[in-house]
Amino acid sequence: MLTGALDLGVTAVDTAYAYFQFRSHETLARVAGDLLPKFSVSTKVGYFPDGHSLDPARLSTAVDEAVRDLGREPEWVLLHNPEHSAPTGDALAEACGMLADAAAAGRCGGWGVSTWDPRPLLGQVNTLPSPGVLMLRCGLLVGPDILDSAELLAKQWQPSSVWGMSPFGGSTATPVWKAFDPRTFLREADSATPVQAALRTAFELPVVDAVALGTDDLGHLKESVSCLTYEVDHAMVRQYRDLLRGRQAD
Numbered sequence: 001m002l003t004g005a006l007d008l009g010v011t012a013v014d015t016a017y018a019y020f021q022f023r024s025h026e027t028l029a030r031v032a033g034d035l036l037p038k039f040s041v042s043t044k045v046g047y048f049p050d051g052h053s054l055d056p057a058r059l060s061t062a063v064d065e066a067v068r069d070l071g072r073e074p075e076w077v078l079l080h081n082p083e084h085s086a087p088t089g090d091a092l093a094e095a096c097g098m099l100a101d102a103a104a105a106g107r108c109g110g111w112g113v114s115t116w117d118p119r120p121l122l123g124q125v126n127t128l129p130s131p132g133v134l135m136l137r138c139g140l141l142v143g144p145d146i147l148d149s150a151e152l153l154a155k156q157w158q159p160s161s162v163w164g165m166s167p168f169g170g171s172t173a174t175p176v177w178k179a180f181d182p183r184t185f186l187r188e189a190d191s192a193t194p195v196q197a198a199l200r201t202a203f204e205l206p207v208v209d210a211v212a213l214g215t216d217d218l219g220h221l222k223e224s225v226s227c228l229t230y231e232v233d234h235a236m237v238r239q240y241r242d243l244l245r246g247r248q249a250d
């Protein structure tokens with residue numbers, strides 16, 4: 001997969017301290033071997049075997065363990081779903097400050113935040129330093145509340161870059177993907193597959209600079225990467241957003 005990804009021009013891998021029963025970093029380093037330096041690695045800290053925590057000391061230890069297990073500093077360390085600890089301004093500030101310090105000390109290339117539900121973070125970030133990366137859910141399965149909150153959070157926090165995640169909501173096999181044709185969101189959809197159309201559209205819902213998706217299949221990765229050749233019908237996306245807002249208002 002990693003060799004094939006490089007051939008396709010995919011040079012970023014996203015993981016988390018908690019993934020793969022807390023063994024994702026050591027597993028990635030072992031499996032990737034000499035290929036690892038060819039990838040930019042982003043990881044996330046915040047979940048521990050006993051649950052979620054924003055305790056700066058625990059987050060700091062997790063960053064150290066990530067460096068140790070990867071065998072090098074990750075390019076990005078993101079605070080993993082801070083909303084899970086119902087962050088007050090202080091706890092969030094301390095957690096972000098810890099990651100910013102880690103980046104300044106060279107323990108990671110940069111820091112950011114990954115949030116599944118940005119709503120509890122709104123209004124809490126105005127006095128905090130801007131993250132390098134804000135990672136948000138993206139795509140056609142994201143509901144209007146989360147979409148609007150994601151856009152507002154990005155406006156309030158001014159990250160250098162916004163990434164999208166989970167563009168298919170975790171699976172392309174769920175019935176919802178058979179219920180409509182995402183190609184309706186592309187300008188010239190003739191040769192696109194529905195998966196490509198859904199993924200290309202995910203770059204606009206909300207607008208993101210990059211999308212992290214999951215796959216175990218190199219053919220799927222190739223299909224997914226090719227989505228970038230298609231153009232989105234922005235008028236259709238706007239109409240969709242209006243419909244979502246109307247439905248929310250109802």
Ligand SMILES: NC(=O)c1ccc[n+]([C@@H]2O[C@H](COP(=O)([O-])OP(=O)(O)OC[C@H]3O[C@@H](n4cnc5c(N)ncnc54)[C@H](OP(=O)(O)O)[C@@H]3O)[C@@H](O)[C@H]2O)c1
Nearest residue numbers: 014116165166167168169170171172212213214215216220
């Ligand atoms: N912060 C959070 O709480 C959170 C939660 C979930 C995910 N994430 C992040 O989101 C990213 C990925 O999310 P995800 O894996 O959950 O969801 P996803 O990318 O929306 O969905 C992954 C699924 O899509 C399928 N797929 C991918 N490309 C395909 C293609 N071309 N054709 C057919 N099926 C295709 C994969 O199946 P195959 O393996 O068969 O290709 C896999 O089952 C990661 O970076 C992860 O860290 C973050």
